[in-house]
Amino acid sequence: MELSAILLQVLNGLDKGSAYALIALGLTLIFGTLGVVNFAHGALFMIGAFCSVTLQRLLSISTVTLDETKTDFLGNPAKITTPYVETWFGPEVGSAIIDWSVPLAILFAIPIMLFIGFAMERGLIKHFYKRPHADQILVTFGLAIVLQEVIKYFFGANQIPAPAPDAFIGSFDFGELIGMGAGTLMYPYWRIVYFLFALIIIAAVFCFLQFTTFGMVVRAGMADRETVGLLGINIDKRFTIMFGIAAAVAGLAGVMYTPINPPNYTIGMDFLVISFVVVVVGGMGSLGGAVLAGFILGILESFASMRQVIELIPGINQVVIYLAAIVILLARPRGLLGRKGVMES
Amino acid sequence: MFGLSRGDAVLWLFVLLLVLAAPILLNPFPESSALAQFNAGYPDLMQRFLIFGIFAVGFNILFGLTGYLSFGHAAFLGAGSYAGVWMLKLLTINVLPAIIISTLVAGLFSLLIGYISLRRSGIYFSILTLAFAQMSFALAASVLTPITGGETGLQTALNDPRIFDAANTTGNIPAPSLFGMTMGDSHQVAVGDWLWTFNVGYYLCAFVMMIAFYIAIRIFRSPFGMMLKAIKSNNERLSYTGINPRPYTLAAFVISGMYAGLAGGLMVAMDPLAGAERMQWTASGEVVLMTILGGVGTLIGPVFGAGLIKYFENIFSKINESLLQTWFSFLPDGVSDFVVTVIYPFVGKGWHLTLGLVFMLVVIFLPGGLVGGINGLYKRIFNKSNQAN
């Protein structure tokens, strides 16, 4: 097997892993630290993805004029649509704005996701901190279904393309960069962007928790909520903010994911199971573990999908993530970097 | 009665009465009324109520008593189903061997998975069971296609061996039966504007369900059940007393796996097809939801939880727009259009939305699920009136 083929799968693994890590990061903030089993986390990812779609739709709101020279499928005069942004900013700037709708959706999604996170925590999750995990599962699963169905009601069930800006079409030549020869190791720009974006977000969350007073209090609250409360610190408010941040991380992961796969309303559920596996394999209560597990499982999945591997072990690409999870959990009782006593009983 | 306390015997008899009379109770609306759409007294759905009831009652023996949350129980239902269809194909179209073998195969399968998964507890246990079930699903749907029929599912066929049966001459695949009684046979009785369907398969399910329920009660009340509850309330302290809890949890795991297999066997006895998606995590999640919705650790709760979910899936999904329009056609035009527009997102293709809302409302207003919550409410009201006295 050639080195370039292996390196290519490493890149694929890092790319898949960054999606897993981002979703798991948000989930573990809520799940591993606030102790809430949040089955609605996938739905938050999905809503993020639909922030892209919504912004694209908003920017494409158009004036409609009839063109008598053309006909539509029924033989009536065809409708010609001109987006308002093109009327306002001129056709070139206008179409560039629409073209950049996915990156722009980051700005659009942050306040929306924070708001959804705050509202969810204040309105619902807050009342479930002391309830059994069973109740948390039921209420968040119910919420996930409701959020999905709302999106389905407005956007339908079909996938909706939300492509990356034209500037990101094409591939970066790693082969040339590392001296393996031009064209031997090409990787699409947008996927590299996604990887870098994930690294930035992960770093930002870590720094926030590690180096700010706020983060310190939250970490203390995770370890021993009661004592922190007795010290007169309002831990509730901080937990609300943490929930908002977790929602925003999930949402941004979704926004940036849309050019990779066109989203539909079930995209969150597709990621839900895998993100739970990633969090638990990483170890409960460990942010670093979740990120590490995300990348490890991403890379394993990529290697398992190589033709040569499948020929060796048929069906391995179907089960590799679960197999890896079982092996890791049997070898390490609390996953990769788990803390003792979190969600063990 | 039969070793049950008075209270338990009353509960068992109450359930027996409900199950026997279900074809009548579930068809409360006259056939010609618009509300007949909400009748659930037809064989397929009634069978499903009981089969998923068995599944959930068994799941509750593990989750409700020991607190171990398995997220892979659908794998045992699936394994039981496949074993059942294979028995119908290889041995005989008589459902008895299929149901027995299903239960045993699921028991063995759960012994294997339980033995490994129970090395961990809490969320780590849940994810192990989930991983095993997802692997079973993925393999059944793809590389195991020769054994499982893949995504299309495993079915009976005309040229199956059926070594105990006489050669088939009709040109049609024989329907599953129990010593000559075909599962699909029904007697219909019309009284006034009501129509009741008494189905052979349903009463076989009812018979099995009542036995399964009886065993569950006995397990809940036995010293073994007490031990399981002790594991739930304080695993660590139990270990200090020198008792190793593992064999007990494993036994509970295998028993609940066998309940799942029994449900799978009954499912194929009623309808001889086993599909891979029966093993998917969504199916495992469904039985978790059924149990929580009905009431974790209550005897009858899971059955109601199962019934509620299956009711929404089968009844609400069939209400379409034109049906709504005929229902509300008595209203003035504008008003009826408005009412239909408001209701339509919640029924038909929107039935999931209503189900999601029901989940949330139940857990918010009835902590402890349907049975737990209603018990709680009852007690609160009762205590208040006591205090008033």
Next chain:
Amino acid sequence: MSIEKNLDKLQLSRRTVLKAGAAGMAAGAAPMIIPSTAHAHMNEPTGSSVTLGFNVPQSGPYADEGADELRAYELAVEHLNGGGDGGMMGTFSSKALQGDGILGRKVEYVTGDTQTKPDAARASARSMIEKDGAVMITGGSSSGVAVAVQALCQEAGIIFMAGLTHSNDTTGKDKKANGFRHFFNSYMSGAALAPILAANYGTDRTAYHLTADYNWGYTTEEAVRTSTEAIGWKTAAAVKTPLSQTDFSSYIAPVQASGADVLVLNHYGANMVNSLTSAVQFGLRNAQANGKNFEIVVPLYSRLMAKGAGENVKGIFGSTNWHWSLSDEGSKAFVKSFGTKYGFPPSQAAHTCYVQTLLYADACQRAGSHNPCAVAEALEGFEFDGLGNGPTLYRAEDHQCFKDVLVVKGKENPDNEFDLLEIVEVTPAAQVTYDASIFGGDLGTCNAG
């Protein structure tokens, strides 16, 4: 009869058996046991209406396709009952349908959600048969569901008119006497595509297959492989991808270095949208290999998928059962009546479902009965025209329709949002016809319940 009147007013389909029993009820209120042998066949309609069961995906990723199927069914029912502009009833070569329902009975319908799961689909179909007295079940958007529901209908003694199902199995190894399919299949896709691929891309090509790891994927890969290898193509590799896969990057990335110059995506639905998006992202559409342009082929196309994949479909070949831009009289009539009612052109799924409903109604009319055995006899070997696919035969041996197959290509410069595919070739039926015995299976005998 007050009940009878009530029923008509409410336009509700209730169990027909009760309508028959209503007379007895008026005389005395004693319970009446209705023996199951009282009818000539399962759910025999005895009142003034007949109930059809439309079983389509309403939740899950195929819900939009299911919604389009349902629109087509509602339109077909309207036309059968004499409403609307009659659609393809006017162009249909058989003139047995009068616009007064089926055999004089008003057509009513019930709907259900298959969830694209065999279990749920069968539960839904059983409720239609047991609760609503449906005499025919139709619909669905996957072969797994079609095969499962077809077997159920065979067992129950009901006619099954398949919706969108493309696997060879439906009328191959899993065929049933009570089941009928109008849609084309994997074999026909392969047979129709191969000559076009040879003409456009040459005969010296090496293909790399990505195949969805389930029954439909297997039959499609096999069909396309066989037919392209017959024109001289080589197959570099065939890799199976999990049905639940969402990101295909790790499958797509190695393709370019594999020595292949064509990528065949044996994927449908979300699989196809995602794998094609990845393939284009990795630059395969503009790549060069073996001194030729790299090409991508999608054996089974649908407009809804093309819409999901957006710009990525441009210039990519595939096959389809029917397309709204066809200019024969039947297609034009159908597009007009569907488009006028709903505001957009119908999908191929909608077309096949509409046609199946009409064919069923026509067969009942010609047979003079709803009895599945009589209906099956009327459909077997039936030749017709005017339903959008040219002259068509419902072959008796396997209950599969044989008609022209469309080879299409993603359009480079669409005129409107529906104009995503252009027809490259209409492959004549003779070219895609095969021997009925090659896929094995056994129809059995018809079952009337």
